[in-house]
Structure formats: structure tokens, C-alpha cells
Amino acid sequence: MKIKDLDFRVYIPNEKINNRVEELAEQITWDFRGKSPVLVGVLNGCFMFLSDLVKEIDLDVEICFTKYSSYQSTESSGKVIELIGFDNVIKGKDVIIVEDIVDTGLTMGHLLKEIQKFSPKSVKVTALLYKPEALKHEAKIDYLGFEIKNKFVVGYGLDYDGFGRNLKDIYILNNNDNPGTTEVG
Numbered sequence: 001m002k003i004k005d006l007d008f009r010v011y012i013p014n015e016k017i018n019n020r021v022e023e024l025a026e027q028i029t030w031d032f033r034g035k036s037p038v039l040v041g042v043l044n045g046c047f048m049f050l051s052d053l054v055k056e057i058d059l060d061v062e063i064c065f066t067k068y069s070s071y072q073s074t075e076s077s078g079k080v081i082e083l084i085g086f087d088n089v090i091k092g093k094d095v096i097i098v099e100d101i102v103d104t105g106l107t108m109g110h111l112l113k114e115i116q117k118f119s120p121k122s123v124k125v126t127a128l129l130y131k132p133e134a135l136k137h138e139a140k141i142d143y144l145g146f147e148i149k150n151k152f153v154v155g156y157g158l159d160y161d162g163f164g165r166n167l168k169d170i171y172i173l174n175n176n177d178n179p180g181t182t183e184v185g
């Protein structure tokens with residue numbers, strides 16, 4: 001499957017994603033029983049994961065969003081720009097941050113620091129994907145979908161240059177290092 005100039009192939013099929021999202025929702029429902037957490041989605045990539053996840057969470061939840069842009073500067077030190085901040089809805093609340101992917105961990109590390117300024121009661125993190133080999137900053141993930149290899153992926157909310165977010169499956173770059181089809185266990 002081609003997106004712009006790059007060739008991708010299916011890595012995690014939608015059925016497998018749905019099953020895992022249901023499991024995460026069940027776990028969250030159990031762990032937060034008797035509580036009303038606020039889910040904070042990290043835009044843009046979280047939109048499909050968050051949407052499927054909240055439908056399966058059997059609790060009274062609130063939902064809000066934040067948006068960051070991260071890039072590596074020329075000195076190779078990471079920088080994060082806040083585009084949509086938190087609001088006071090999280091003050092004194094049990095918060096669950098919802099991320100599409102933790103790659104270097106830069107965004108997550110920054111978010112965890114920022115969120116403390118709004119005095120939440122507790123903070124947990126759910127991420128659909130995590131690339132352990134890419135991690136450079138301390139990151140915490142309490143509810144993880146899949147650990148994946150250190151390769152570029154698209155689909156299910158994740159984009160390549162703005163495209164591919166609407167794909168139901170998760171795709172991985174097709175090159176010689178990635179023979180075979182589905183590899184996520």
C-alpha cells in the first residue's frame with residue numbers, strides 16, 4: 001500500500017487492535033471502579049484509539065484533549081511546543097493520558113511534567129504503541145497496547161506526512177528489514 005512516496009504493509013490488523021483495545025478498556029474499568037477519571041487525549045494521533053477505547057470503558061468519564069508538537073533541534077536536544085494546553089477540568093481528578101505512540105518519550109515526559117501544574121489527584125498513561133528501542137527520555141506507560149519494533153508506522157490515527165490516519169489497520173514501512181506480514185505478538 002502506497003502513501004505518497006512510501007510503501008507500507010499491514011503490521012497490526014484491525015481485529016487485533018480492537019481485541020487489545022477492549023482488553024485495555026476492561027482493565028481500566030476494573031482499576032478505576034467507583035471513580036470518574038478524565039481521559040486526556042493527545043492530538044492528533046490519539047483520536048481513533050481514544051474513540052474506540054472510551055466506548056468500551058464502563059465508567060462515568062470526562063474527555064478532553066491536548067496538543068503538542070515535538071521536533072529535534074539542530075543540537076539534537078528535543079523540544080516540545082504546546083499547541084493546546086490543559087484546562088482546569090483535571091484539577092483534583094484521576095487523569096488517564098491517552099497517547100497513540102511513545103517513540104522517543106519526549107512528548108510523554110514533557111506532558112507528565114506539565115500536567116502536574118494542574119494538580120491532578122492521580123495520573124496514569126495509556127499508549128496504543130511503544131517502540132522500546134527508540135526511547136530516549138523517561139516515559140511511563142500503565143496500559144500498553146503493543147510493543148513494536150523501531151520502524152515507522154501509520155494508520156489507526158497515525159500519519160505519514162498528514163496521510164494515513166483513517167486506515168483501520170496499522171501499517172509498517174515495507175523494506176528489506178521487515179520481511180513477512182503480521183509480526184506483533
Ligand code: IMP
Pocket residue numbers: 045070099100101102103104105106107108151152153154158159160
Ligand atoms: P515522541 O518521540 O515519543 O515524543 O513521539 C512524538 C510523536 O511522534 C507521537 O505522538 C506521534 O504523533 C509521532 N510518532 C512517533 N513515531 C511515529 C510513527 O512511527 N508513525 C507516526 N507517528 C509517529
